[in-house]
Amino acid sequence: MNVDVHAHAFGAKFRAAAEAIGGSAGRAGEEFRERPYPDEWFSPDNALRDMDAKGFDMRIVSHSPDVAPYTPAEQVDLARLINDEMIELARAHPDRLRLLASLPFGDVEASVKELERMAGAKEMVGVFMRSNIGGVSPADPKFEPIWAKIDRLRMPVVEHPAYPRFATELKDNNNAVIMGYMFDTQMMLVRLIQAGIFERYPNFPFVVAHTGAGILDLLQRLDRSSARNPNVKSKISKPFSAYVKQFYFDTCTFFAPPLLMAHSYLGPDRLMFGTDYPFVDANGDYIEALPLSKSDKAAIMGGNAARLFGLA
Numbered sequence: 001m002n003v004d005v006h007a008h009a010f011g012a013k014f015r016a017a018a019e020a021i022g023g024s025a026g027r028a029g030e031e032f033r034e035r036p037y038p039d040e041w042f043s044p045d046n047a048l049r050d051m052d053a054k055g056f057d058m059r060i061v062s063h064s065p066d067v068a069p070y071t072p073a074e075q076v077d078l079a080r081l082i083n084d085e086m087i088e089l090a091r092a093h094p095d096r097l098r099l100l101a102s103l104p105f106g107d108v109e110a111s112v113k114e115l116e117r118m119a120g121a122k123e124m125v126g127v128f129m130r131s132n133i134g135g136v137s138p139a140d141p142k143f144e145p146i147w148a149k150i151d152r153l154r155m156p157v158v159e160h161p162a163y164p165r166f167a168t169e170l171k172d173n174n175n176a177v178i179m180g181y182m183f184d185t186q187m188m189l190v191r192l193i194q195a196g197i198f199e200r201y202p203n204f205p206f207v208v209a210h211t212g213a214g215i216l217d218l219l220q221r222l223d224r225s226s227a228r229n230p231n232v233k234s235k236i237s238k239p240f241s242a243y244v245k246q247f248y249f250d251t252c253t254f255f256a257p258p259l260l261m262a263h264s265y266l267g268p269d270r271l272m273f274g275t276d277y278p279f280v281d282a283n284g285d286y287i288e289a290l291p292l293s294k295s296d297k298a299a300i301m302g303g304n305a306a307r308l309f310g311l312a
Helices: 012-021 046-054 072-092 108-118 141-153 172-178 180-194 210-228 240-244 256-266 294-309
Strands: 003-009 058-063 097-101 124-130 157-160 206-208 248-250
Touching (some): 003 046, 012 072, 046 058, 058 072, 058 157, 058 294, 097 108, 108 141, 180 240, 210 248
Parallel strands (some): 157 206, 206 248
16 A cells, blocks of 8 residues: 655635635745645645556645634634545545644634544544644644643644744745745754653654654754753653654655665654655655665555554
8 A cells, every 4th residue: 555644635615715714725825935826736636636647545635725824713614614625525535535634723722622523533544733833833832732632632743844934034946945844844843842742742643744854963962952951851851862763754855865864763664655745746756766675665655654544
């Protein structure tokens, strides 16, 4: 089984609701985007045609764009609409699609209730979470009830970067995405670990986009600084890097050196194939080209995802 764990879906009902509120359906970061979302991306069959062309058995999709730019009340309604629309899509293709729940993070109580509601939907296999939430770190104490509920449900969290708060300084040449996304993922991971989120809530899997976004390059610095920092030491009981070793990474760097580094450091059971569809036109060739065993490639291409998300 080949499973794509990093792919995006676009809901036509969400698009209509977002446009009725005001602004485009791609409101989040639209000032940084090189081009608007093409109409065909909102066709429910678009992702399936791409899967068929590339020989993918299943996709785990998150909705794009998310609801962060809207008011808390609008987020609640839009997140429910997104999740219901995505469930409807997956039920029409039960052997091809699984979903990540969207949450209205601007309303913490509503997010907890939506987690409870989505836990009963077999099509939902995890939670989609941006690296910042309207410019606020997910490590902020106000999100503690959400982490507590995720931990009780043992629900996988799949991270995806957001535009950093300084994105206006990166408007040239799409650098808000190319560079800003990577930094913001790193900052999210650092703050979550330093705040003790994974110390207090150790019972859910955490998946990091873009093969960790370069976090492995910083581990020696982060281990040393965290060991010397009294504030951090009061919140974590292990070296900083020990928490990173518990993460799963997708393969969306598409580049052998960081993929092989992640394979060596995390192990073959912590890597999962992704395409970043439809923003990147990728197939499995870049995994096949890696100098790894057949069993490791099979695990990366789908075995690990089947186990983690209960697809088998």
